[in-house]
Amino acid sequence: MANSVKNDSPIPVADISGAELETIAVRAGVHRTHELEHSEAIFPTSSFVFNSAAEAAARFSGEAEGNIYSRFTNPTVQMFEERIAAMECGERAVATASGMAAILSTCMALLQQGDHVVCSRSVFGTTNVFFEKYMAKFGIETTFVDLTDMDQWRSAVGDNTRMLFLETPSNPLCEIADITLLAGIAHEHDALLVVDNCFCTPALQRPLLLGADIVIHSATKYLDGQGRCVGGVVVGKNQQMEEVFGFLRSAGPTMSPFNAWVFLKGLETLCLRMKAHSESALDIAKWLSSKASVEAVFYTGLETHAQHELAKQQQSGFGGVLSFRIKGGKEEAWKFIDGTQFLSITANLGDTKSTITHPATTTHGRLSDESKMRSGITDNLIRVSVGLESVEDIKKDLQLGFVAAGLS
Known part of the structure; x- marks a missing residue:
């Protein structure tokens, strides 16, 4: 029998900083356990065991790192988050139960009553309903504009605008937005530019490098690539992602370990x-x-x-x-x-x-x-x-x- 080694002290793979995207898609985020498995491990557990009451308290308080409960800490999910964050050139990613859960988590974490969103009307139908019907219940107003009309975007932005949201290319008419130009409009008003990158994925487009603040994916689509699982992910800077993670920890729209493993495999061929x-x-x-x-x-x-x-x-x-x-x-x-x-x-x-x-x-x-x-x-x-x-x-x-x- 192999010697017992703590699974919370994983063995990382070689440093691949500076690698090309194809290499990042295969190698980023891998952490091996003491078993030295080649393929990423799945951790199908609801909770994790502590060596002492003091260690448990330290992890729950945030004084010590380590896994606690799979609603918000699971090694397989974290590997997927690390890989997609590296591919999108973001500081951190937060995985969710679906693409719509990713949008929900982003909005609930970063918006509040009285805030205003400018959204392209050329978005997935459910995204439109989400902003128009459900965010309105929380006192968040949304103005819909034509994706390609920059004058409409500029005119719609007000003092309380906190987010510009769009898909590019759009679903289903494949319209294109100038991400860099919209980022400038957003940042002039201290608003965030959020881009749904589902159609292109980081293999074809990386909005964060063009000035966007946050990228959202329905991992259900191309990140998986074979129609096997439902999931979502949000990528951006640590500051915003910590807020998104906080919402996910409290509300629980969480990605399962098995789905995260499937998405990891999907990214390898993306x-x-x-x-x-x-x-x-x-x-x-x-x-x-x-x-x-x-x-x-x-x-x-x-x-x-x-x-x-x-x-x-x-x-x-x-x-x-x-x-x-x-x-x-x-x-x-x-x-x-x-x-x-x-x-x-x-x-x-x-x-x-x-x-x-x-x-x-x-x-x-x-x-x-x-x-x-x-x-x-x-x-x-x-x-x-x-x-x-x-x-x-x-x-x-x-x-x-x-x-x-x-x-x-």
Whole structure:
């Protein structure tokens, strides 16, 4: 039997400071136990044992470091946090139970009654509902603006504005925001710029290096990459992350150790996957653009995209999500979606499996008709998350959709 060594004294791996992103994605945050395991260990425990009452008191008071209770201290979760923080070039990360839990934790930790948020209206539908309905209950007002209209952002900011929130590229129309410019607007008014980096991930875009204060992810998407687990994460400076961690410790929207382990494994292949997703999505976007029955294709990799040059400046790739409008309305869009054979009809994205959905009745279905109209969520809009199948097979499946909708 191996000699007993405390698991709270892990053996770190070699220093990789200064390494390239691909290396960080594989090696950052690894801490081995006395067993010297090669793959990261999972710690499926609710609590941790102390050597004495005095040690327990010291850890609970913060006088001593160490694990206490898996709601807020778990080694596997901490490894995931360290790795994603390194990849995003942030000082610290806080992992949560879902992407929406990451947004909730950030807002509850850093906002208070009377504060004001300026939010892009081009966000995930649930994010819109979260700010408009639920944050309003706590006396936090939100003004929604067009993502790409800098004058609207400037006009909306007031003396009590504490946060600017956006997605770039946006869901599902792939609009792009100038992160550096918005960071300047936020900081002129002592507000925080929070960027949902779900579509690009740090493999393609690192908002903190462009001036953003906080990055948020639904780890459920590309960070996992295979549709296995639900999770979220917030990345930023120690000062803000300590507040987010404090909320998480008290409220408990916590990531499980098993999910954290899955996300760690997902990060190892993230750079490779995002490159492949991007290449396939660009091919399909060009193919869709050639179709007479397609009214518009929304993908930042297309030279015809209004913000293609900006995307090239702040992204190293264009991602795997695109959307397009077909001739007709909801009936044709539904027939198109139902006509595909192997594309998964699901609202999730970022999977190795290609997915297809109708935003107006799924991801953005809770928005009012007016909000949908203002956000460009039309009945004939279809969103596709391009997976890792053969590009030609994906095209063939989409062609079945055109036939089913009477648009071939």
